[in-house]
Amino acid sequence: MPVDVLAEILSNTRLAPDYNVVTFRAPQIADMAAPGQFVMVRCAQGLDPMLRRPFSIFEHVRDAEGRIVGLSILNKRVGAGTSRLYDVTAGERLSVLGPLGRPFVPVPPPEEAWMVAGGVGLAPFASLAEALAERGTSATLFYGGRSARDIYYEDFFTRLGIRLVVTTEDGSRGEKGRVTAPLERELTARGPGSTNLTIYACGPTPMMRAVAGVGAASGRRVFVSLEPVMGCGMGGCYSCVVPVQQGAGHHFVRSCIEGPVFDAHSLVWDAMTSTGH
Amino acid sequence: MPVDVLAEILSNTRLAPDYNVVTFRAPQIADMAAPGQFVMVRCAQGLDPMLRRPFSIFEHVRDAEGRIVGLSILNKRVGAGTSRLYDVTAGERLSVLGPLGRPFVPVPPPEEAWMVAGGVGLAPFASLAEALAERGTSATLFYGGRSARDIYYEDFFTRLGIRLVVTTEDGSRGEKGRVTAPLERELTARGPGSTNLTIYACGPTPMMRAVAGVGAASGRRVFVSLEPVMGCGMGGCYSCVVPVQQGAGHHFVRSCIEGPVFDAHSLVWDAMTSTGH
Amino acid sequence: MADLSVRIGSLDLRNPFMAASGCFGYGLEYADAFDLSTLGGVVVKGLFLKEREGHPPPRIVETPGGMLNAIGLQGIGVRRFVAERLPELRRLGATVVVNVCGSTLDEYAEVSRILSDAEGVAALELNISCPNIKEGGIQFGCSLTGTYDVVSAIRKVTSLPIIPKLTPNVTDVSSFARASEDAGADAISLVNTFLAMAIDVETRRPKLSNVMGGLSGPAIRPIAVRMVWECRQAVKIPIIGMGGIQTTADALEFIIAGATAVQVGTANFVDPFIWPTLINGLTDYMRRHAIARVADLVGRLEIPGKEHA
Amino acid sequence: MADLSVRIGSLDLRNPFMAASGCFGYGLEYADAFDLSTLGGVVVKGLFLKEREGHPPPRIVETPGGMLNAIGLQGIGVRRFVAERLPELRRLGATVVVNVCGSTLDEYAEVSRILSDAEGVAALELNISCPNIKEGGIQFGCSLTGTYDVVSAIRKVTSLPIIPKLTPNVTDVSSFARASEDAGADAISLVNTFLAMAIDVETRRPKLSNVMGGLSGPAIRPIAVRMVWECRQAVKIPIIGMGGIQTTADALEFIIAGATAVQVGTANFVDPFIWPTLINGLTDYMRRHAIARVADLVGRLEIPGKEHA
């Protein structure tokens, strides 16, 4: 059951000219939150903008004693709401509604977990990585960005014992090119179905679609976290629908309550509208 | 000619739960400003609220060398815009348009100047007092508030050699009652027309009307600074009209360009809508 | 203690606050967030006889002080609603109003008949005003005879209170209120959304897949309040007012203008826990103004002697 | 360097940005703030034959994303305008469009005749859409024959470009666009304000002395853009679009929807120095998109194959 918290902002850390991390004092939400769930943030009190904006829960924020005191979001500035969040100051209070949506299910060993993140699509994987580490599931993060500037939090993942494969489009960091290249290479190296592994992906729609493709080609399960425009996050408005297979065609389902995490193979990618970064 | 300055806020000083003084770095405006002129402040960048709000120019703000670096406004929180201004923080920038409107004309000696301020109506008298002091005009400030809490800046005026007569409705400071009581008393004491003196008033409409009345009764000139709702401050919208005598009836004139200062005896008080504090 | 209950024809509401159609799913989506029986009523998403897929995304876009939507009335159809949603809504004690859609008079009547036979429907709101689909009833809602015909057709098949929902996209909304009253409506609700569009100037394409959509939210409130006031002068039947209500004061504008109850749509997206705030705010207002019953506030706009209109 | 000039019938504008009537006084109020000749045009406050006092204050109130106004067309009358304002406007090189008001066909014609005989009037905008006064022409603007009659009456007495200004308070604005075209209008402008009201719930009184007023500002933009687009499909004559324009992107929405020029009203109150910002923004946009002439943008909305409307 989601709760709405008028949450104090504990910090706003700028990572780059258009990326920042905002931490909120909202233990009630963080306590309940599972990997891949999201919150609806009211970026301003008034009309600038009016509607809330959806954000994956990034980190669980803990105090010295390790008690959960809040949560953070990884914000990319693309418009009115995310610009407001880029400029917030500690001490301000914003309404945060959550946790919302269906989470990622972390696979247990011996199954392996491969996470594929594009840019701000990294957000849901911080908590998924923790959940996997807890279970002792061996995990890899394929992490792609435009350039070195867009690659963050590597030690967060390495500290958890996650293997990192970084790519940048300009080659300024890690392998040059798309993140799907190393993914595809390693998948073929493994050979179809050789070992059990599950793929989790989040990022721009074309990237997720590509991951779904290579995953299918090698017979792997792929779970994606979609990011459509969302008006309410609670199932009330039917704005956030995505096309899932139904017979020969597709059927629109509300991604805020039936997602945002979907089995990639159940989606009709041809009918998918791409929002995104 | 008015200018629009995206002015840095130098300070926000709270005087009481609903009064504060905001200083803006806007020397271009302060340099041109005459006593009784006003500025239109854009209280927020977006739509909360959208229209600018009019404020009398309170102090000319000077640096250590006495150079004018900006201006201040005395703000009373009554709604959306003034609430924003109550909460602004130093460093923020807001658009300030001015100077606007027709100023008070400070009378020269031997003429005497009596200023009558009700609550936030004190605002235009800081700069008028300075102008009068420069000219060596002997001046009195009749200053009324609801209670001691609403009486500010007394030393500002006494330092300029202004005589102060304070009244509060609850008697917690100065004489108990309306500010018009001591005014009327002193006027009668003087006897009609005995010495030349001009009255300047600003405050709630009923107070200004009363001052106009007692002034007229003793044959004194009274100038009032009106505070109607204003949409533009530049003469563009015709929202700010006030009724001035025309033959038997009245004619609506735009107070933003033909005022806000008016000869009280030219106004048709019966036809005046009272906005106010 | 102030009495918040109001009466819409034969329909009793615990308080004047109803969730607006299309902004509250089928109600159950909010059931584990709070107790649905605390609302005056729940108007569920518009229902046709058959299931509908609706329009492809993007289906909404925010605009200054409001939002556009072109959902296209995606829905599960009236039979599945009655079978799969209604029983649970009843169990939860929700006062259920169904937003009835149709492409033809027969479909309106058929949907209404099915709902009348079902247990647990408190009233029918006739959607003759959805701007987003050609066959969404707007052809009825923009014609006086069309409005009259739909209402009288449904009047024949049900004894439930029927509440035509009027479109604001007309020259004289009060004439549609009269047509509804003449045809036997128990009440009217207004306003539905304003037909509008937004363009992405970088791509030179509409921001909605459907090109046009309906404008809702605070931006439209002053127009909606005016329309409620005009209808109040025109008809005797109760009015359910809506359009941009975010606060108790907003709701009071509609009530004072002549609405017996109000609906909240867009604001529920911004604050899904808005209901207790609205209810407490109204109780508080009535205490401050020593008003015993909401009915004593309805249409109590006071116009100073001066020239009107 | 992009060419910003546009043509409205026989009227050439330096750029598409005009000050909207009633939001810019008689122009001279802004003359010492900046050079009026840099604007595409200045539409002055509505003028009747005689002086008018207008409504008592309060005349405006802010609403979410907009404002209501009920000024009541206070004005100095056409003769004083011609004698006392027009010469100075000419001297300053302003492209002057006069907003013509009338209570009768004869008054419209008489005002128009006087303005045609004067030197320095570039065009006549016919205000048949002021929602704030009974005799403000709205009775013409809400009737197709009324619109046709006013336009043809004025067509007879002037060779100046005539531009009826349409009200958005109608069911089908495009039919009024056609009536205007049929009657010989050179262009149409839209939208005027939306009839609306706001209530002070503490006093239970209207916030405007006139009870009702016209809604303007960003709140109405999506509706206005939709109406411009509908009119673009309906008529060949140029359209001047307005309603909530605050930025170059807002103006581009209207242009891409089908407006050849745009007017800015309410936003001029918020930022009286908005004009250079708009002009530079448009120049910049045209450079980025390699568009040579504004005309190449007008009505260039691209609708992806999918289902429309």
Ligand SMILES: Cc1cc2nc3c(=O)[nH]c(=O)nc-3n(C[C@H](O)[C@H](O)[C@H](O)COP(=O)(O)OP(=O)(O)OC[C@H]3O[C@@H](n4cnc5c(N)ncnc54)[C@H](O)[C@@H]3O)c2cc1C
């Ligand atoms: C479940 C979920 C989780 C998300 N997690 C994150 C996250 O962790 N970090 C993050 O930065 N963003 C995340 N997003 C995307 C984020 O919600 C949008 O970027 C945001 O809503 C844009 O709002 P805005 O006001 O800044 O942009 P707007 O002013 O609303 O739009 C500006 C531009 O952004 C585009 N846009 C609008 N909505 C989206 C969207 N949902 N996705 C991509 N582009 C969009 C618009 O089409 C427009 O071109 C998530 C979205 C969903 C649905």
Ligand SMILES: Cc1cc2nc3c(=O)[nH]c(=O)nc-3n(C[C@H](O)[C@H](O)[C@H](O)COP(=O)(O)OP(=O)(O)OC[C@H]3O[C@@H](n4cnc5c(N)ncnc54)[C@H](O)[C@@H]3O)c2cc1C
């Ligand atoms: C020339 C001039 C000089 C002014 N100088 C000052 C000043 O120095 N300090 C100061 O605090 N205020 C001053 N005012 C008044 C100030 O402009 C208003 O209080 C302000 O516009 C209210 O805006 P708001 O958004 O806070 O209130 P709103 O939300 O707009 O309105 C809230 C309440 O305040 C009332 N109100 C609205 N406008 C006015 C108004 N002009 N006067 C009184 N009540 C109003 C409304 O009727 C409503 O009841 C001045 C006004 C004028 C015209």
Ligand SMILES: Cc1cc2nc3c(=O)[nH]c(=O)nc-3n(C[C@H](O)[C@H](O)[C@H](O)COP(=O)(O)O)c2cc1C
């Ligand atoms: C996303 C969305 C979907 C809607 N769907 C319906 C609907 O199915 N039937 C209907 O009659 N009105 C529908 N409406 C209109 C609302 O019920 C309401 O009339 C309108 O939004 C104005 O109220 P508001 O400003 O409080 O949202 C919808 C509105 C929105 C925003």
Ligand SMILES: Cc1cc2nc3c(=O)[nH]c(=O)nc-3n(C[C@H](O)[C@H](O)[C@H](O)COP(=O)(O)O)c2cc1C
């Ligand atoms: C205060 C005010 C006064 C207006 N007066 C007139 C007028 O005299 N004649 C007219 O045709 N339109 C008048 N209008 C309407 C505007 O010209 C314009 O059509 C409308 O405000 C929409 O544009 P905007 O949203 O940019 O303001 C007035 C608008 C406002 C806000």
Ligand code: FES
């Ligand atoms: S965001 Fe409203 S239904 Fe999914």
Ligand code: FES
């Ligand atoms: S405030 Fe606009 S004319 Fe005075």
